[in-house]
Amino acid sequence: MYKFIYEHRHEFRVVKMCQVLGVSRSGYYDWKNRKPSARIVKREGLKKQIYQIYIKSQKRYGSPKITQILRRHGHTVTQRTVSRLMKELGIRSITKKKYKATTHSKHHLPVYPNLLNQQFKVSQPGSVWVADITYVYTKEGWLYLATVMDLFSRRIIGWAMAPRMTKALVISALNKAYTIQEPREGLIHHSDQGSQYASIEYQNLLREKGIQSSMSRKGNCYDNACIASFHSIIKKELIHHKNYQTRNEAMFSIVEYILTFYNSKSMHSTLNDMSPLNLRRNTQQNNLAHHVLFDFQKYMMS
Known part of the structure; x- marks a missing residue:
C-alpha cells in the first residue's frame, strides 16, 4: 500500500491517498524513511549491473551471456534469477529472424570431398x-x-x-x-x-x-x-x-x-x-x- 502511494505521489496528494486507502500519514512516512534491507539493496544493485551489461552489448546479450559475465565478476547468480530481473527491467535480447540460402549448387563444375567432416575444433589458427x-x-x-x-x-x-x-x-x-x-x-x-x-x-x-x-x-x-x-x-x-x-x-x-x-x-x-x-x-x-x-x-x- 505504501509503495503505491510513493509511486503515485506526483499524481495525487499523499494526504488524500492515505485517506482513501485507509492508512495513516505517519505510517507512510515511517515506511518511506526506513532504510531498505540488505537484500533489496543487493537486488537493485544486481539489476543495475544487468542493465549496464545489456546496454554495453548494444542490447544483444540475453540472460545466458549476462549470467556468465556476472559470474566472471564474482556474483553467485543463476540464469533464472537474471532472466526474472531482466523481465522486471523490461529488457530482452534482440530476437532472431530466419534467412534463406544463397549459393547455387546446381552446376556441372567439379566438387571436392568434405575434409572437415564437421570437426569444428581445431588446434591452431590458420589451419x-x-x-x-x-x-x-x-x-x-x-x-x-x-x-x-x-x-x-x-x-x-x-x-x-x-x-x-x-x-x-x-x-x-x-x-x-x-x-x-x-x-x-x-x-x-x-x-x-x-x-x-x-x-x-x-x-x-x-x-x-x-x-x-x-x-x-x-x-x-x-x-x-x-x-x-x-x-x-x-x-x-x-x-x-x-x-x-x-x-x-x-x-x-x-x-x-x-x-x-x-x-x-x-x-x-x-x-x-x-x-x-x-x-x-x-x-x-x-x-x-x-x-x-x-x-x-x-x-x-x-
Missing part, C-alpha cells in the same frame, strides 16, 4: 578457414556479403560485399583473408558446393596459395555450421534491426560490427566465453587494440 555468402536488404537493392572465418578463433578474417553474388565477390573475400592471416601449411578451406566456390577461378586461386579445398555435402547445412552461425548472429544482432537506405550505409555498418564488436567483444561459448581477438591475444600475448587497428588498416589497404 582451417570456412566461407559462405549471405544477403542484406537495403532500399537501394540487395547487398551480398561473403565472409571467411578462421575456425580456431571464430574470427572473421575475410569479407567482401557487392550488389551481385559472383565469383569475384568470394575471390575478394579470400584475398582479404590471405592478407590478414598468414595460413599454415596444409590449410583447409571449407565451403558449400555453390558455383562461386566451385568456379575454376576460385579453385585455381586456392591451389596457387597452397590451400586444400573442402566442400559440404549437398543440402547439408550442418557441414558448414560455424560460418552459417555467424551469418545468423549478424542478422539477429545487427542487420534485422537496421533500415539501410543504401548499400554503402550497410557496408560501413557491417564492417564496424565485425571489427569493433564481433571480433573484439562478442562472447563465444566454444571459446570459453572469450571473443575471437581475446583468444588470439591469450594465444599470442599481443595487444587487443593493436589487432583491431591492424585488421582495419589491412581492410582499408585491400
